[in-house]
Amino acid sequence: MKKIITLLLLFSTLSIFGSTISLKKLNQEIELSKNLGNHEACIKLVCNFLAQPNITSAEKYEAYVLKSAIYRRLYKYEHALHFLDLALKEGIKGDNRATAEQEIKAERSFIYFDKQAFDMSEKLTTELEATGYRNLEPKYLLFLYTQKGYFLLKRxxxxxxxxxxxxAFNLSKRHFPKELPIIFGKQIELYHHTGNVEKRDLTYKAGIQSARQAHNIKYEFYLEEVMKNVFSSSKDYKNAFFHQQKCDSLFSLYNSNINSSKVELLEQQLKTQEYSYSSQKKHYMLLTIAVFALLLLLLLFITYKLYKNTKLKNKFITEENERIQNEIKYHLQISEQTQSSNKNKLDGFHFTERQLQIIDLLKKGKSNKEIAAELFISDNTVKYHLKIIYNVLNIKQRNELLIMYA
Structure with a gap:
């Protein structure tokens, strides 16, 4: 009986204070969090949206596509493909089945492209091209055209x-000017392969200007990395190193901007909460007034019990936190001693800060791909730095480095 009354109370409370999140609002909040690099917040927003009762299959479809895109940005490609499978199951339930199938196929081609599984990506792109890109919005066409251009470049x-x-450039300029740097990056590679140095350099300058106008440091970083790879491929290491330095500088600036924007994110979240409360539905109000009149005394009793339990739990949590903090301090001391010892071994060599970061990640057992993901650089950049490190230390492979600084 007590449990039934508690559930009734919970139901009535949610009736007054609970509010649903619209798909439009979800997209706005995800866009804000994404721009600030807060992927964890993006995932929580989608999970909260999917946890809502009575959302339609069409809304679930959109939410799963959003969740897939978030995991794709985190390089969790298998997770991203899994959520596309869930999205498709919801998408084929409605009237827009054909559109859902086309969009999921396009999303999959983007994931395979990012994974550098170019054969799979090109196969899907070709299938979509054979349909005349039917039912696909311009945003999908933009990236499909860009991928197609890259496949042709490779051939x-x-x-x-x-x-x-x-x-793709004309489509982006007309509808999505903020995405222009992506097109510029591919055109830079094209003009480099065709030996049109003047056009390559002009395209690079236009791309940087476009990225700065959009205030998109990640795209500016992307263009610098493209130029670095272009010069590295032609063994122009002087210019490659110049653009690598720009990449390092932009990476530091990107991290700084994310940290300084946390306050903006918090303010936006508070505004969102205020908006949710102000726009809540009140169609259960009459019913809940009657329920509250009957259960007011019970609510006070439950609150008192919860207060006592919470007080005991807080005491336990405080003691546990103190124990954990003491353990952390101990392990930090051990880690600092180890790092100090390893640093002394490196003092005799003139490594850059980036190279020291790579050495530190190598000692942690990271692969080249994991290092690249953690430092926001490409695999080729990691290999480039490793080559310098090996030459300086006069070694040939990473096992020798691990033995040297074990």
């Missing part, structure tokens, strides 16, 4: 590649 079909990339 050295330069004229066809330039034509489709120009098509």
């Amino acid at each position: 050295k079909e330069y004229a066809a590649s330039e034509k489709i990339l120009n098509k």
